[in-house]
Amino acid sequence: MSGVEVALLHNRPFALLFAARAISVLGTGFARVAMAFAVLGLPGATATDLSLVLACQALPSLLFVLLGGVIADRTSRSRLMIFADVLGLLAYGAMAVLLLTGQASVPVLAALAVLAGLAVPLFLPALSGLVPELVPPGRLQQANAALQSAVSMSLLVGLGLSGVVVTLVGPGWALALNAVSFLVSAILVWAMRLPSQVRVTTNSGWADLREGWREFSSRQWLWAVVLQMTVTTAVIISVTGVLGPMAAENGLGGAAVWAVVIACQSAGVLVGSVYAKRLRPRRPLLVAVLLTLAYPVPVALLGVAAPVWLIVVSMFVCGLATSGFGVLWQTTMQREVPGEALSRVASYDLFGQLTLAPLALLFVGPMAQSFGHGAVLVCCAGLTVLATVGALFSPEVRRLSTAG
Template sequence: MYGVPRAARTSGSYADAVTATPEPAPACPSPPAATAPPSADPPLWRDRRFVLLAAARTISVLGNGFARVALSFAVLALPGAGPGQLSLVLACQAVPQLVFILAGGVMADRMSRSRLMIVTDLVGAAAYAGLAAMVLTGHAPLMALCALAALAGTATALFSPAMDGVIPLLVPAGRLQRANGLLRVGMNSSMLLGLALSGVAVAVVGAGWALALNAVSFVVSALLVRGLRLPARARTGSSGWADLRDGWREFAGRQWLWVVVAQYSVVVAALNANAGVLGPLVAENELGGARSWSLIVAAQALGTITGAGLAARIRVRRPVLIAVLATFPLALPIALLAVRAPVPWIALAMFGSGIAADIFGVLWATTIQREVPEAALSRVSSYDWFGSLAFAPLGLLIAGPVAARTGVGPALAGCAALIVLASAAALLSPQVRGVRAPGPAPTGEERDECEAEQPR
């Protein structure tokens, strides 16, 4: 039965509590069967398959950093193109990421996850190669750009749940948090580098070649993932719809899981409204323009790298509780933007929010990988993605009209308040406060002392 607190599953009956029979001495602790003692574990960077996965993600994210800027400039360079055409292309890329994410979870739990990652990488490569070819040849009909952008978004939707489910197949349970943290350090650093160099690349070689570089990064990622060689999954007689329902039961049966996903559906919408619309408006009108906004965004990116490195090392007993508490700092830079605080203060707050965001991300991903059965992990991950992103387009859609009606400052204050209220509401869940991480394995000396104390 899912969602039952651990105390209820392990406590004895009333008769057990009042019996006069003495209890036997507790057994000595032993290391978990799935993991070796910490001293026996080699560094993750010596694990060939983990290195292949980390390299694949780092290279692919670097290419995506180029593509984000290149695609926008490629569309805006079209004859007669403007913000409306750009919004249409970006929407065609974003909508499939939400629509097909649940199908990606089902597929990843029914076939080899590494094989699905390879296929989707190659589909993404084909999409960006097509975009690059159209831009380079100067023949880029808007509808064709939309179609290829939708194909790229679909590839991302099918890739993400498979990626989330691969990590526990490569890394022992006791090292998942460190693995997730190291992966995020690499990906965040790569994204920062890609965004920093993308403008230069577009200016020097043009948007078409920058899109072609992203296509190449997908091919390299597919070749690296091929080295994982994860086995095919056993075939089941159930249908895709039945698998989707089973995944829903796994998701809905854990209160801590759906409560935090509901929290983040609100948080992500507020963050999107700030990052996509309201923040740039304040920066443009009152903080000095794009240069100030670039400094603020760069500070947040640096914070995510720091946060991922920190999260790889910290050990907490209640990971979901700490993850939810780490959400509160995300409201601070938005509140500072609302009151037009000096740019250095906003940048410092954004740096802190980046740290907090990746502490949340690492603890959250690790807890799901530990608590959810591996056979259903990708489906549960897809529900997590779907729920968290459900209101993200709405945040972008209503931010402008709300700001026009109430003013940018009150709209930003509302976003900050939504983050605080949603996070506070999540703390009302007993399971959010109560989910515990497994304790560290006992050392050899501790086991020897325990055995010496046992009755002969």
């Protein structure tokens, strides 16, 4: 661990935030596998039912993320994050109880998925705006890399253990652990004891949204990459939530093998975060977008039923690319966008990325049932390549320099 990282962790609020993210994402690792197999394990459930539940979870993120950005720029970001964690605790705790008592059904899980989905649009814009409040500008890239390292390590452990937990004792216990992780995260964020930092403004919420839109739309590099990630995120969510578990159920090896495949991506993110903090490209966005060309490779390999070891290797490489892209993207936004508008711009970023996700989740299950999951996976890989090439047509993406 470098001296900069040690100094960051000696910063008490940042250290608590680091721990909160690590523990919360540990639970998310359990939930990512458990949710799919919880739905598929219900009597008579199909891939269409899984699509419905995951779409219900994704839709609130799309509908409320802009509101979350406005609230985060007007009030205490840490308190908003605590509220989001409480929502996650209630939603996943209720899911776990229903599954463990045998009372779960697709409609009830879909309703609780809506509540769980509300946590995301409140938490993530607040988090994006909070990091620059805790660390000096010169350490933003190291801070983002450290947080990504915590996220990837926890996701790696959570995914690695989730397959075992789901296989041995069922998905209910995995979702219960996720609920507990939200509780611990809320306690740690509360322990930061940051000033309320309520931002006084005479603007209405709509005026704040318009101002945030001006900040977002005036930067071609922002909306060009967000458009790319709109397609890419829809593909990634469809693969990890529906198409991947279907491939696992139909010859890949079931929940345990799928958990290992996903965990290898997290391992790549973890290894990549060690190097991402050292990246100093003169054109950070050009490098970031080029890295995303690794994303469609494992999708295509899943589609053609490649050997498991080859899928695992490609997922690891995809994780390396994800780490580099994430750190360069977050750091560029935090450096280029004024702090008072950062949460709103981050919410537009999330809104754009999530625009197609609910529709993709809703329709990918029926499409896979009609045309086969392999054919749909290959099409998804092709769409991801086209979206990446499209982003590279933006002059600002190619030319934006760290020198300004």
